[in-house]
Amino acid sequence: MLKKLASVRGILSILLLLSIVYAAYGIYYKVSYWGFHFTPRQSANIWTIEAHISFEPTGEPIKVALTTPRSSDAFKILEENVVAEGYKTSKNKEESRLVLTSAPKVDKQDIYYKIMLFDNIDTRGKIKADAPKAPKQPIFDEQRLAAAKQLLQLAQKQDGDAVSQIIRLLNEEPLQPAVQAYLPVKSTQQIMVEIITDLLSLKGIPSRTARGFRLEESKKALSPDLMIEAYIDGLWKIYDIKTGKKGLPDNFVLFQRGGQSLIDVEGGENSVIKFSVLKSITSSMKLAGRRAELFDQQRNFQYSIYNLPLAQQNTLKWLSIFPLAILVIVLMRNVIGLQTMGTFTPMLLAMSLVKTGFWPGLLCFAIIMVLGLSIRFLMSKFNLLLVPRISAVVIFVILIMQFLTVIGYQLEFNIAQSAVFFPIIIMSWIIERASITWEEDGALNACREIVFSLIVAIATYFVISSEYIRHIMFAFNELNLVILFIVMLLGTYTGYRLMELKRFRPLVKS
Amino acid sequence: MFEWVKSFASPRQLSQAGVLGMNRRNFDVISKYNPRRLYPLVDDKVKTKELANKIGINTPHLIGKIEYQHEAKNILELIGNRHEFVIKPAQGSGGKGVLVIRDYRDGVFTTASGRTIGYHEVYQHISNILSGLYSLGGKYDTAIIEELVHFSDIFKDYSYQGVPDVRVIVYKGYPALAMTRLPTKASGGRANLHQGAIGVGLDIRTGRALRGVCRDMPVTRQPDTGADLMKIEVPFWREHLMIGALAYEMTGLGYLGADIVLDAERGPMMLELNARPGLAIQIANGIGLVECLREIDNHYPEGLSAPQRVDFVLNKRAK
Numbered sequence: 001m002l003k004k005l006a007s008v009r010g011i012l013s014i015l016l017l018l019s020i021v022y023a024a025y026g027i028y029y030k031v032s033y034w035g036f037h038f039t040p041r042q043s044a045n046i047w048t049i050e051a052h053i054s055f056e057p058t059g060e061p062i063k064v065a066l067t068t069p070r071s072s073d074a075f076k077i078l079e080e081n082v083v084a085e086g087y088k089t090s091k092n093k094e095e096s097r098l099v100l101t102s103a104p105k106v107d108k109q110d111i112y113y114k115i116m117l118f119d120n121i122d123t124r125g126k127i128k129a130d131a132p133k134a135p136k137q138p139i140f141d142e143q144r145l146a147a148a149k150q151l152l153q154l155a156q157k158q159d160g161d162a163v164s165q166i167i168r169l170l171n172e173e174p175l176q177p178a179v180q181a182y183l184p185v186k187s188t189q190q191i192m193v194e195i196i197t198d199l200l201s202l203k204g205i206p207s208r209t210a211r212g213f214r215l216e217e218s219k220k221a222l223s224p225d226l227m228i229e230a231y232i233d234g235l236w237k238i239y240d241i242k243t244g245k246k247g248l249p250d251n252f253v254l255f256q257r258g259g260q261s262l263i264d265v266e267g268g269e270n271s272v273i274k275f276s277v278l279k280s281i282t283s284s285m286k287l288a289g290r291r292a293e294l295f296d297q298q299r300n301f302q303y304s305i306y307n308l309p310l311a312q313q314n315t316l317k318w319l320s321i322f323p324l325a326i327l328v329i330v331l332m333r334n335v336i337g338l339q340t341m342g343t344f345t346p347m348l349l350a351m352s353l354v355k356t357g358f359w360p361g362l363l364c365f366a367i368i369m370v371l372g373l374s375i376r377f378l379m380s381k382f383n384l385l386l387v388p389r390i391s392a393v394v395i396f397v398i399l400i401m402q403f404l405t406v407i408g409y410q411l412e413f414n415i416a417q418s419a420v421f422f423p424i425i426i427m428s429w430i431i432e433r434a435s436i437t438w439e440e441d442g443a444l445n446a447c448r449e450i451v452f453s454l455i456v457a458i459a460t461y462f463v464i465s466s467e468y469i470r471h472i473m474f475a476f477n478e479l480n481l482v483i484l485f486i487v488m489l490l491g492t493y494t495g496y497r498l499m500e501l502k503r504f505r506p507l508v509k510s
Numbered sequence: 511m512f513e514w515v516k517s518f519a520s521p522r523q524l525s526q527a528g529v530l531g532m533n534r535r536n537f538d539v540i541s542k543y544n545p546r547r548l549y550p551l552v553d554d555k556v557k558t559k560e561l562a563n564k565i566g567i568n569t570p571h572l573i574g575k576i577e578y579q580h581e582a583k584n585i586l587e588l589i590g591n592r593h594e595f596v597i598k599p600a601q602g603s604g605g606k607g608v609l610v611i612r613d614y615r616d617g618v619f620t621t622a623s624g625r626t627i628g629y630h631e632v633y634q635h636i637s638n639i640l641s642g643l644y645s646l647g648g649k650y651d652t653a654i655i656e657e658l659v660h661f662s663d664i665f666k667d668y669s670y671q672g673v674p675d676v677r678v679i680v681y682k683g684y685p686a687l688a689m690t691r692l693p694t695k696a697s698g699g700r701a702n703l704h705q706g707a708i709g710v711g712l713d714i715r716t717g718r719a720l721r722g723v724c725r726d727m728p729v730t731r732q733p734d735t736g737a738d739l740m741k742i743e744v745p746f747w748r749e750h751l752m753i754g755a756l757a758y759e760m761t762g763l764g765y766l767g768a769d770i771v772l773d774a775e776r777g778p779m780m781l782e783l784n785a786r787p788g789l790a791i792q793i794a795n796g797i798g799l800v801e802c803l804r805e806i807d808n809h810y811p812e813g814l815s816a817p818q819r820v821d822f823v824l825n826k827r828a829k
Contacts, residue, residue, distance in 0.1 A: 334533055386641035440606060441705050494534040501518040503726055506793055508523045
């Protein structure tokens with residue numbers, strides 16, 4: 001007898017262990033290849049950047065070289081395509097430049113380059129970079145060197161770190177005379193960046209230009225904004241060249257880092273490059289497919305639930321929380337020993353509470369129960385047959401819900417409107433069961449059953465209402481297998497229930 | 511706070527006392543010794559009654575049964591000129607849906623509690639039984655009408671209305687523990703412990719009271735009549751145990767509870783059998799079931815007939 005028990009438990013324990021190993025591997029796989037997160041952050045930023053290059057050919061062979069974003073831990077290029085009729089395209093991977101070549105042409109040329117970027121916000125500012133070479137010292141004449149050194153001294157009175165100080169000094173309103181003398185009369189972003197770079201080099205801080213786009217809904221055609229990146233403490237830190245603020249501004253996407261010109265056109269003149277940027281927010285789950293592609297893991301992804309249409313995914317997301325709720329029920333009944341109305345009724349109640357919100361849901365439940373029970377008591381005087389009686393209760397429950405919803409709407413009392421989320425049939429059965437228990441076993445037992453059911457429902461609610469837990473159970477659905485074997489193992493639990501410790505207390509030998 | 515924690519026993523204390531818990535009962539005992547295919551034999555009281563009569567166990571006489579709604583109107587015909595009877599669901603449990611009519615005259619029915627009801631209420635009750643209100647899982651049920659038991663006078667002082675009964679737990683055919691269940695005012699005349707009836711543990715060898723319990727608390731007097739519970743000594747004790755032992759032969763259930771009433775004229779009669787008897791009997795006896803079952807497993811002979819098993823238990827030396 002004991003041997004058999006041990007073997008059942010043994011098999012289940014081994015299966016549980018295997019399922020834990022499997023789940024662990026699954027989680028590792030999904031995190032590293034599909035980019036799943038442990039936190040339920042819903043969205044990831046996807047940027048679609050379109051570059052429109054136009055120029056007039058000069059009649060010589062054409063060669064267009066465009067700097068493109070580099071794929072890195074911070075950036076994932078999801079899609080890249082070029083519309084350039086009659087051009088041969090090649091990619092210089094090392095310099096990350098797109099090179100288009102063609103025989104001489106006559107008409108005005110239009111080339112479109114479109115790229116979809118995934119901006120991995122999480123990694124921003126966290127990626128260590130190798131130290132660059134010591135910056136090249138700018139070639140200044142003596143007078144300018146002295147002026148520059150004066151500026152550096154003035155800068156120390158500004159707020160912020162060394163880089164911010166210099167940028168702030170150069171952008172001060174009004175400018176100090178020394179600064180004004182140093183800056184050219186007409187300044188552009190490009191000139192500003194060069195000046196800042198030079199000054200930083202004097203201080204021995206390596207820096208580089210960064211091009212990016214500030215997203216503004218109204219503007220479609222943009223020229224890139226320049227920012228400056230300085231290498232400090234092993235990290236490239238980015239600064240706004242107008243305000244000296246550290247870090248990327250919101251709604252800003254980096255397109256290119258480091259020196260190089262953005263575009264070189266040979267065999268053409270009057271070249272213009274215009275960008276349009278579109279930011280779209282997608283769920284990180286949706287993005288997973290793209291990431292899987294990057295890692296050559298597409299087939300696995302296709303056959304996962306995350307590749308289904310969103311509506312189905314939402315249904316499955318809702319379903320994948322059930323096993324955990326069931327585990328709570330099993331614990332409550334077989335380990336704690338609470339007797340509830342129906343096995344899964346508390347779970348269904350908890351599900352409704354998730355939809356209605358906690359307090360509104362409880363209040364609604366209480367109102368429906370009180371009204372329903374009073375009507376049921378009145379009805380017991382009529383001595384109706386069972387099925388018509390329960391049917392009548394169902395109809396009453398529906399009427400109560402309608403009433404609550406209408407009243408709630410008129411009084412702008414949102415709480416009452418959540419009534420519709422309670423499962424009608426379940427509510428009717430609770431009312432019927434409660435009233436029968438009331439008549440047969442007394443009010444005490446009836447109330448106890450309702451209260452126990454509610455306790456279990458509330459416990460279940462707190463487990464499944466957490467957005468975090470819901471996300472984990474869906475994103476890492478292997479965990480459901482673990483829960484399955486835990487539940488099965490609990491099926492062999494022969495120890496005392498918590499409530500029995502109290503109940504059988506009189507039997508303890510003193 | 512500390513006092514509240516003290517009201518719990520530790521699992522070790524309970525296991526030292528040999529207490530059988532619900533989980534262990536289900537996993538180690540019921541699922542091992544009570545194959546599910548045997549359940550219908552005890553779940554349906556009509557079947558149980560037929561089997562019992564075949565093997566020679568006394569049960570209240572069956573007056574008639576009603577299986578379909580349209581037959582419910584035949585109730586008066588079935589009753590004929592009887593003045594007392596009991597209507598109960600064939601598949602009910604825990605005394606639910608039992609209607610005791612102790613006097614029926616001129617179309618007026620008087621129930622055990624003295625309430626008078628009319629034909630319509632009786633009809634209604636039967637209809638409820640048929641539609642499955644009292645059966646497990648709400649299955650369609652049969653209503654059975656049987657003779658009223660005139661329970662023996664010896665219980666008169668100990669129970670408030672209702673029918674007191676004796677529950678015997680039978681393990682592998684050996685009576686293991688016994689108690690008598692006495693209806694109280696609080697239990698509404700029903701002999702169910704969770705409704706507030708008193709349980710009095712009985713010495714399995716003698717049928718004498720060991721100790722009383724009401725709502726899991728020790729009691730020594732019946733709260734409604736004030737009678738001393740410790741003076742209870744159930745007569746025809748051997749016959750009580752014989753019913754239990756024979757129930758094993760009759761059903762094959764290795765672990766069962768036999769509910770027995772003592773009729774003033776016909777002696778002990780089996781009311782129903784239970785394949786999942788509750789655990790409160792341990793509290794009523796102050797004895798854990800685990801030790802009882804283990805002792806039967808290890809020290810009781812196998813292959814004895816029912817009378818031999820009963821004699822074995824009766825002649826066992828007191829501990």
